[in-house]
Amino acid sequence: MEATSETESGDDWLAGSMIEFGxxxxxxxxxxxxxxxxxxxxxxxx
Amino acid sequence: MTPPRVTFNDxxxxxTLTGIGAGWTFEQLGELRLFDxxxxxxxxxxDEFQIGVATQVVQSNWRLRSTTxxxxxxxxxxxxxxxxxxxxxxxxxxxxxxHLLRRPLISMDGIFxxxxxxxxxxxxxxxxxxxxxxxxxxx
Numbered sequence: 001m002e003a004t005s006e007t008e009s010g011d012d013w014l015a016g017s018m019i020e021f022g023x024x025x026x027x028x029x030x031x032x033x034x035x036x037x038x039x040x041x042x043x044x045x046x
Numbered sequence: 047m048t049p050p051r052v053t054f055n056d057x058x059x060x061x062t063l064t065g066i067g068a069g070w071t072f073e074q075l076g077e078l079r080l081f082d083x084x085x086x087x088x089x090x091x092x093d094e095f096q097i098g099v100a101t102q103v104v105q106s107n108w109r110l111r112s113t114t115x116x117x118x119x120x121x122x123x124x125x126x127x128x129x130x131x132x133x134x135x136x137x138x139x140x141x142x143x144x145h146l147l148r149r150p151l152i153s154m155d156g157i158f159x160x161x162x163x164x165x166x167x168x169x170x171x172x173x174x175x176x177x178x179x180x181x182x183x184x185x
Contacts, residue, residue, distance in 0.1 A: 014149065014185045016129030022180040023119035031106050032170040036099060039050035039168070 052099050054162035054173065057089040059100065066154040072183065073147040075154075076112035080105055084158070103171045104160055117143055119179050149185060156181040 061084035066075075081101050088097050120143045127133040138146065157180045164173010 013128060014146075016185065018127045018182060018184045019146070020125040020180075020182045021119050021123065022178070023115075023122045024176070024178045025115055025118055026174055026176040027111075028173070029103075029107055029164075029175045030170060030172045031103055033099065033102055033166060033168075036102065036166075037168075038048055038052075038166075040048050 048095055051165055051167040052096055053165050054096075054100065056161045056163045056176075057092065059089060059104075059160050060087040061085070061156075061158040061160065062087075063154065063156040063158075066151070066156075068152050069150050070154060071148050071150055072116050072154070072181075073113060075116065076109050078108075080108055080158075099166045099171070100162060103162060103166065103175070107175050113147065115177060115179060116147060116181075119181070120146060146183075152184040154181065154183045 061080055063078075063080075063084045066078070066083065081104075088100070092100070120138055123135055124138055124146075125133070125135050159176075159178035161176040162171070162173060163176070164171060166172075
């Protein structure tokens with residue numbers, strides 16, 4: 001079935017409907033980290 | 047003393063989202079604070095520091111990339127159950143995917159399986175980010 005958001009008659013087939021989908025994605029990332037101190041002395045937090 | 051770097055080797059964490067509230071759209075899920083909203087299962091051998099680093103990596107990448115993850119998953123195919131009882135599977139064109147992402151939901155559940163493979167240090171995290179998504183939405 002190839003669907004669009006509405007049927008040809010204009011009915012909203014999605015109202016009351018449930019959809020399920022899923023997938024697997026793997027990608028290379030380079031992300032900055034904020035507020036994390038590497039190689040720091042432990043700090044006691046009151 | 048916290049370590050100068052942390053290595054991740056494809057350990058798996060699982061985030062389970064249940065009953066995200068009415069009015070949300072799939073497109074807005076990038077704004078979700080995953081670790082506040084989800085039931086999270088971290089690898090049992092991680093310490094608090096590793097958990098803190100992984101949490102930030104996952105939340106940052108989710109905020110940046112969630113719409114792409116959802117679009118790609120929707121492109122792979124959709125199972126549906128209609129209000130009149132009909133059900134099946136379908137492929138969605140770009141227009142429908144856009145509509146599905148922006149239409150308010152009655153509720154949403156999801157299970158995310160996430161693995162990191164790489165190294166985190168003061169320079170940031172560099173490595174592979176894997177996410178497996180399983181999502182159900184009620185309109």
